[in-house]
Amino acid sequence: MTAAVEFLNVSRHFGSVRAVDGVDLSIAEGTFFAMLGPSGSGKTTCLRLMSGFEQPTGGMIRIFGQDCSAVPPNRRNVNTVFQDYALFPHMNVRDNVAYGLMVKGVDKRTRHDRAEELLALVKLEGYGARKPGELSGGQRQRVALARALINEPRVLLLDEPLGALDLKLREAMQDELKALQQRLGITFVFVTHDQGEALSMADQVAVFSQGKIAQIGTPSEIYEKPRTRFVADFVGSSNVLTAEMASRFGAPARPASLRPESIRIGDEGARLRGHVTALRYLGSGTRIVVAVPGGELSVFVTKGHPLPEQGAEVGLVWDAQAMHVMEEG
Amino acid sequence: MRSDSRPPLFLTVTAIGGLLFLHLPILLIFLYAFTTDERTYQFPPPGLTTQWFAVAWNREDIWPPLYLSLKVAALSTVMALILGTLCAAAMARTRFFGRDQISLLIILPIALPGIITGMSLRSAFSIMDIPFSTWTILMGHATFCIVIVFNNAVARFRRLSGSIVEASMDLGANGFQTFRHVILPNLGSALLAGGMLAFALSFDEVIVTTFTAGQQSTLPIWMLNELVRPRQRPVTNVVAIVVFVTTFVPILIAYYLTRGGAETAGGGK
Numbered sequence: 138m139t140a141a142v143e144f145l146n147v148s149r150h151f152g153s154v155r156a157v158d159g160v161d162l163s164i165a166e167g168t169f170f171a172m173l174g175p176s177g178s179g180k181t182t183c184l185r186l187m188s189g190f191e192q193p194t195g196g197m198i199r200i201f202g203q204d205c206s207a208v209p210p211n212r213r214n215v216n217t218v219f220q221d222y223a224l225f226p227h228m229n230v231r232d233n234v235a236y237g238l239m240v241k242g243v244d245k246r247t248r249h250d251r252a253e254e255l256l257a258l259v260k261l262e263g264y265g266a267r268k269p270g271e272l273s274g275g276q277r278q279r280v281a282l283a284r285a286l287i288n289e290p291r292v293l294l295l296d297e298p299l300g301a302l303d304l305k306l307r308e309a310m311q312d313e314l315k316a317l318q319q320r321l322g323i324t325f326v327f328v329t330h331d332q333g334e335a336l337s338m339a340d341q342v343a344v345f346s347q348g349k350i351a352q353i354g355t356p357s358e359i360y361e362k363p364r365t366r367f368v369a370d371f372v373g374s375s376n377v378l379t380a381e382m383a384s385r386f387g388a389p390a391r392p393a394s395l396r397p398e399s400i401r402i403g404d405e406g407a408r409l410r411g412h413v414t415a416l417r418y419l420g421s422g423t424r425i426v427v428a429v430p431g432g433e434l435s436v437f438v439t440k441g442h443p444l445p446e447q448g449a450e451v452g453l454v455w456d457a458q459a460m461h462v463m464e465e466g
Numbered sequence: 467m468r469s470d471s472r473p474p475l476f477l478t479v480t481a482i483g484g485l486l487f488l489h490l491p492i493l494l495i496f497l498y499a500f501t502t503d504e505r506t507y508q509f510p511p512p513g514l515t516t517q518w519f520a521v522a523w524n525r526e527d528i529w530p531p532l533y534l535s536l537k538v539a540a541l542s543t544v545m546a547l548i549l550g551t552l553c554a555a556a557m558a559r560t561r562f563f564g565r566d567q568i569s570l571l572i573i574l575p576i577a578l579p580g581i582i583t584g585m586s587l588r589s590a591f592s593i594m595d596i597p598f599s600t601w602t603i604l605m606g607h608a609t610f611c612i613v614i615v616f617n618n619a620v621a622r623f624r625r626l627s628g629s630i631v632e633a634s635m636d637l638g639a640n641g642f643q644t645f646r647h648v649i650l651p652n653l654g655s656a657l658l659a660g661g662m663l664a665f666a667l668s669f670d671e672v673i674v675t676t677f678t679a680g681q682q683s684t685l686p687i688w689m690l691n692e693l694v695r696p697r698q699r700p701v702t703n704v705v706a707i708v709v710f711v712t713t714f715v716p717i718l719i720a721y722y723l724t725r726g727g728a729e730t731a732g733g734g735k
Contacts, residue, residue: 188636190632190635190636209635210632210635210636211635211636211637211638211639211640212638215636216636216637217632217633217636219629219632219633221627221629223627223629223630223632223633224630224633225630225634225647225648226630227651227652236634236639237637237638240634240637240638240639240640240643240647284633284637285637287637288637
């Protein structure tokens, strides 16, 4: 099966800045693909390379097997949900959604009927006559989604679409987006800097760092088996044991990641002892920082378990298989 | 400690005095259009009549300057709309070396005294051996009309989110469709306002016109010449009312069109 989107050693340099630096990736058709990374890591530039608003300085981009370097944005069967939604302020919601059909020359009646169908899909029936300025952030987001879907793209690109929404709405929209993607069966490429969002929604996650892909895999692979220190730290703030520490605890002499929730507090079988330096209440539990010889470790204690006092000496227990050896430090 | 917010009496009186000083003379212009005395502007007028409107209508020397003024104002507005919008689009959408300097050069004609603009254009025309015509007046007026349109358009471009243009392309629109359906509707009222101001400014311009008109006279120049002649003086006032209406109404409309936005409608001059 041909991949929906394929990058072959793609680079995009702005002067001396390597925004995207030799990226290879292949997105299978019908997947929900997340591009995760801090700001400036190149994920948005990758998205703009797919939509055609940026041209690669090197390498090749294929969409459904076709080299698309010479294809302008308006001829690609790819649509975008913009970060600021980019709704046309002078048009009502129905005309916004129908825009893609209007420029194709579809007659008014047909395109308005189709716009109403899409508004129903995003649960905005009856909002067609309103102007974007009269809608809430979440509603605008849905309009942007409906507008991007009207041309029936085979790939939908979403540039941090939930960034401007409050937490509650964001979680609801995450579920809806996921359900929508499964119903439509098209490929979603989603840019986000929120690791929770990427892990909960995506089938595949690419973690970006400094214009390169640090790791690509399923959410559980990324979380359980981070390949680099950057991934371990960025996705779920893992502890990174030095090579020397790892070998002392029976793992190969290479840096290893150890998730805070894999560590228990207890004296029996304690691998390390240290003093509690900080406690941070997180609602579902408490994150405790323990100073140990050679560094500090974060421990996550779930709600209901006894908490140590600040400054108390505690023992730290974990299973040998909880340590995941990484390829590099 | 004063708890009421009323301004001091002195300030109120001077403010009212200042406004009267500025606007009473305009009312006098209107009043003298109806006076029965045709040689001097004596106050109060000895009697009131509407005969001067009929006289003005039948004076054949008024019509050619009126046509010329309307023609020049209309053409320089069209020219300013095209060139000013293009300039604004270039300035708002691209970054290049020397952009700020060029932007300053575009705005400069409005800061430059009209007499300087007029003199430099006149000498340029004579060096290049260009005879005076409607087109030379037009070029003079375009210098400031373009700036008015540019200022209005550039402010609107800045307020538009750049991604709506991308969104339009993304949805399959070509450059022309994007301009027609997305850019133009959002720019519309700014262009209308800029165009009306440009028209009003061009219609009553005297200084630059004096230097670039040669033997032709536009309506304001005709009025200037008429003032020194002691014949049928109120006719000039009738024409003044016409000029006032033709320039004031567009400016008023432009003001209401751009109200509410942080936009420069007048921008000086």
